[in-house]
Amino acid sequence: MSKREKIMLAAIEAFKEKGIEKTTISDIVKTAGVAQGTFYLYFPSKLSVMPAIAEHLIAQMVPAIEKELTQHADVLDQADALVEFIFAFTRQYRDVLALTYSGLAATEHLKEWEDIYEPIYKWVAAFLEKAKQDKRVRENLNCHYAAKFIIGLLESSAEQMYLFTETDTDEVLIQKREVKQFLLYALGIETP
Amino acid sequence: MSKREKIMLAAIEAFKEKGIEKTTISDIVKTAGVAQGTFYLYFPSKLSVMPAIAEHLIAQMVPAIEKELTQHADVLDQADALVEFIFAFTRQYRDVLALTYSGLAATEHLKEWEDIYEPIYKWVAAFLEKAKQDKRVRENLNCHYAAKFIIGLLESSAEQMYLFTETDTDEVLIQKREVKQFLLYALGIETP
Amino acid sequence: MSKREKIMLAAIEAFKEKGIEKTTISDIVKTAGVAQGTFYLYFPSKLSVMPAIAEHLIAQMVPAIEKELTQHADVLDQADALVEFIFAFTRQYRDVLALTYSGLAATEHLKEWEDIYEPIYKWVAAFLEKAKQDKRVRENLNCHYAAKFIIGLLESSAEQMYLFTETDTDEVLIQKREVKQFLLYALGIETP
Amino acid sequence: MSKREKIMLAAIEAFKEKGIEKTTISDIVKTAGVAQGTFYLYFPSKLSVMPAIAEHLIAQMVPAIEKELTQHADVLDQADALVEFIFAFTRQYRDVLALTYSGLAATEHLKEWEDIYEPIYKWVAAFLEKAKQDKRVRENLNCHYAAKFIIGLLESSAEQMYLFTETDTDEVLIQKREVKQFLLYALGIETP
């Protein structure tokens, strides 16, 4: 593993452990097992690690979403898969996601957040477009906007859950079922 | 105005101005016009102001939402008013909202976030319940969950916009129109 | 009890509890149950309480020593009583004694220490003088100096003990026995 | 000289100069010629330098005492040398000694004081033991205890003097002569 990568992963650990504000570069290099000065060979400041972390997350997210969606032919199954995926992903990375968002918000980098999401929006929009051609969603659906609403809706509902629990309690299962129904109506998907 | 209140409002100003990371307690007390030591009479640390700010924001939001919703009799108009309100509120407090969330995330206070939102969820749920009795929304709607989804959906879509612009551009108007339509379908509201 | 006295006793408590350095005037007034400003009506600073504490100690010590010594007619018994008294007194006030000395040392008041002890030296010297007339101590004994040596010797040996233990262990009993013998030889007292 | 040593010696200077209470870490580092932060690489607080100072003092005292005592064959001369040495040492370090004791008392380190003295007690006891074998001191002398009493006696009598004067006045000479005599009787040393 490269030193740069070591530092980035150590930063994630340290941020999780102590919060962004209280994490020092000293903490990060101690966790990474490199010298104090080495940090500056790769990053100019503590918060400049954030975009790298965000990219790291997305680099894991995009191919996973793609794989999920292409596994299913019908939009109903795809919606289902998307909900499951976003909940699973949010659960797995809940700390890091909150940290990354918060870390970007604390700097001037917040605007990059949307750029980072762009590829995901694209993918979802493409699938909706396909479904529209197949008349499987309502014909007045604006796929470009809908993609963003869907991601926002699913992420916020997943976060609402995993703020309190790390495991999939009954409460989580109900929330998932309900958000799926909410989503199907919003997209105008006919259920059998 | 109490010193505590002065400090809190000054913190909002300072956070807006310089971001949380770069704001010092010195900045806050200068803006508040109180002495350095006075800060510590009311708050133990910079981030401990965050929950107070969050409460302040919600304290402004709840009666405003209540007023908006009670002004309209039909759920169609209420939905419309809610979208307009959340967009307007998000625009007005866009910096502070992102910062507050991020500030809470950086502390142990994040879980309080949902508690703070609780009264708003309650209000929206109550209005949906009323609409359901009037058969103005789909009859299988779970009002309790829907309330949370609606708020999450609207806030995320408003944030997506105001991350980039402070004024209501065409882009914003379209996003509003689209999210309204998305919402109406999700709730199963019949449009004339 | 006067406020001044309350403050002085509270200072002793606070110094015992947290040490002189870490005790604040705030701590003292909280313990004393008076207001912050009240302190300054009686003392100009934290360390200016020290001489008052020292006087308080001596005010208790002098009559007690006097009583002990006058109870016994012979110098052998008086020496015995003095050892017992200094050990008992040191045990009882060991924290305060160290604090007082240290508190005076940290200021310009250390020289007052000897003044405070003066009456005790006087008393002991007087008793030695009487014993010398009775030929009960060696005839070349300089009573004035001997008084100071005795107090120094006994206090240091008592402190050596009670630094480690608060109760009269076997170790303490042996130390007392040995210091008595040491003292008797020093004074040239013939034992039966 | 190591930075740690520089800081310790600077602390001695500064404490002498301004007293413990009024000395700031800033004063110490200025005197030491190191940066503010460097202090914290070696000591966590101002008072935590105290044990280091105490050790430093003792490290100087032990070999000096050893040298003094081994220079003389007879216990009479050794007693004389010990009195002279303790008075000289107390005079030289009078500020620091009082401060060190007081500084240790103000912390949790006071108990270390006796540990630090242990090697000196050992040396003196060994010399007394030798003298006892030679029948130069009374045969019922408990050398272990006597060593502690002697050090306590001599230090307290030296301190009594140098509290008021820095030079060897007549008063000091008399006190030395008298304490020597007191000591000789206590040990049962026959004078020619």
Next chain:
DNA sequence: GATGAATGAGCTTTCATTCAT
């Protein structure tokens, strides 16, 4: 006399940053 909220000078402490090795 008594109070205690407010002050702000000045202390302690941190920690990003450097640079000789």
Next chain:
DNA sequence: GATGAATGAAAGCTCATTCAT
């Protein structure tokens, strides 16, 4: 490239002191 002891600017924080009530 890599190191980590040393730096010192700048932050946090304290607490003796004041003064209107």
